[in-house]
Amino acid sequence: MEFFRIKHDIPFMRYGKLTTAISLITFLFAVWALAHKGLNLGVDFTGGTVIEVEYNQPAHIDQIRETLTKTGLPEVTVQTFGTTKDVLIRLPVHKDTTSAKTSDTVMAALKAQDPTVILKRVDFVGPQVGKELYDNGALALVVVAGGILLYLAIRFEWRFALAAIIANIHDVVIILGCFAFFQWEFTLTVLAGVLAVLGYSVNESVVVFDRIRENLRKMRKSTIPDIIDNAITTTMSRTIITHGMTQMMVLSMLFFGGEALHNFALALTIGILFGIYSSVLVASPLLLMFGVKREHFIKDNKPKADVSADGAQV
């Protein structure tokens, strides 16, 4: 069976202005969300303590909060996590207690209140480590983008590389914008997801570009927009199916992976959706805008012809 039996090429390029305008608006919205609200950084980046505990019966959040405030931890946030029995406690970094003693203090206080409490997880991260992670994360984004740019420039041509990387950074910024807008927690795992999206979404552009390059050689008589339209149309079926498959896996993670993988799967979902959009409707119009020409790929033949015409070489 087949879902996509497209007879005529869809004139994507004719809508180029509209689609780039849409993505520009989305992009600006994401930038605004980032600038205005900022990312809700997890403890990995900010430093601080996160304690996850489990009770036998539904936990009394107010009581826990009260107990901890009495213990001398006023800035604590307490919330249920997943179920009513699991409780997540967050403490910001304190200047005076540099050591990881905080977790012991908290547990002692909670145990005194209800001895059945079980410690499931403690994450204490010093602000210095958090800052380094943040810097390294930003550096990783730059390195990945640079690496992809370089590879595509070598494999294709700089116009392709530039178009792909702009389209993909557009995806990443939109993911970050969503996280900022909805104030979802941005953790180290989410960062890994974002970086994976950068690699993944460039896949998309590459598949289309590959076809454009092939068409440039094959469809000698067509115009560049026609060539691009044909490339997108012929790869359309593959694009939808591949993304559908990956999305199925990611949805499975979203539903069955538990809280720990929730935001990771969320980042990937947004990445996949915008990955399709950007590869088709951002990267290709950009390519057109940069003025891609047939000569960029068949120039190899020319010098050779010249040489043999001179008779200097066979």
Add this chain to the structure above:
Amino acid sequence: MNRFPLWKYLLICAVLLISVIYTLPNFYGEVPAVQVSPTRSAIKADATLMQQVEDELKAAHITYSYAFLDGNSVKVKLANTDIQLKAKDALQARFRDGYSVALNLLSASPDWLTAIGAKPMFLGLDLRGGVHFLLQVDMQAALDKAAERYTGDIRSQLREQKIHYASISRDHQTVIIHFSDAATRELANQFINKNFADLVLTENDANNDYTLTAALRAEVQKRTQDNAILQNITTLRNRVNELGVAEPIIQQQGTDRVVVQLPGVQDTAKAKEILGRTATLEVRLVDETHDITAALQGQVPFDDELYTERGGMPILVKKTVSLTGDYITDASPGFDQQSGQAAVHINLDSRGARIFRDVTRENVGKRMAILLVEKGKAEVITAPVIREEIGGGRVQITGMDSTQEASDVALLLRAGALAAPMDIVEERTVGPSMGADNIQKGFHSNLWGFVAVAVFMIFYYRIFGIFSTLALTANGLFLIALLSMMQATLTLPGLAGIALTLGMAIDANVLINERIREELRNGNSPQAAIHAGYDRAWGTILDSNITTFIAGIALFWLGSGPVRGFAVVLCLGILTSMFSAVTISRALVNLSYGRRVRLAKVSI
């Protein structure tokens, strides 16, 4: 056109077989085991040790299923926890000094699998529970300490050479020596220059005060810091070993950090206490010239410190350290021959022995204080009168309250001192139930995602969908086999990585299948379409995967902890998916369609 030579099939079969074998250990559970590992670097676990362990178990009539060498330890698999405890007791009695005997859990996979090195995937703490610490080494303190040592060395050497100095002191990381005239300073300058190659000397004159400032060379500072972190790691390893934690991870991260992971440990307070313990001995002379009552009133002489002895008597001790714990090679608890009191016997290395001999010779009749320095706080254990010169580097310290304390002190000294203090900058604890929960959830998300993908592929591409699904299964198999072989740490993001790569891996097959359909649409014969489909898709697969690979490499390079685990899985997954999508599915296609010369139709 679509036929593989026999060797390709054989190769694929071999790869599949190896993968199955190395994936197998993941399906067996765990059995109780006991591990014996040397705690000192001088002793190595070898066949002799293994023989000794086996003999000991046989002598104690303990039946064990399998004993083998693993890294620097001997591990023995046992039937149940009862036997495990018995075996531990028997071995502990036999291997007392220089070894640690710890309970452990080992893979229950058959012995022949263990023998060929097939092990289950190495699970990260978030999947099996335990504690993780990131410790920061205080490098300034390490340099201060080095300068302190040079201060002592220069003092004794100058004295030996009869070069008279006015005073010598340490200011942070520099040693300042004052002289009364320039000639003596010149003499000292030459001498120090010749004998202490690690120091840079600068001279300074200020109205009749001739000083010589010695600082560590830049490369020596670097070396000191490198050594400090190495010594700290060794010390931590010794402490963790004495705890008997199975399979701890202690490794350097960056220039001044150490990661410690203790799987199975839940009591963070206890773990922190053990890791944070720093104990070293200092030998200092007691100042008996100054008035102790004045000191008690707050007038402590400049060069002295006021302590309280075990008996409650105040005591003035010189700040100058004659000998530090760095020179201790071994310490063991025991008893004083004459009094029968609990004592600690200490062996010093040759340099320490020489210093100790000199100090005792020069100070016969005076009192010498032995301080135990723990977490920056010093305590005078004992302050005996030196009766005679003590040579040979064997020292006995009495003054312990009990035999228990004697053995504690000995353990701390033996485990060694930290070259520089450390702070915990990151702490993570995951309960064992949560670890199991994480595995289950991760496994389920993989399973259901896989089922969904497989159903769709078969529904959409028919026979080729089956081939793609089989290729994807092989991909999962290769990935797990590789992860098991490499013993790369699998974490929760790593599990997510497996799901993600499986989802992405199908891309290659979709590309191929779509291409074949397209070729068929263009009117190519089925055989030619299959050939062209695989051929043309390969370039695209390569390009699109390499870009993801670049992302994976950057993640591995810059990531830390769980993110690194994710990166490893991502990179390996790309490699295996490229192989399986192209080779496995092609082999299946060739096998079923390749032989038919007149192929009219393919199911795609």
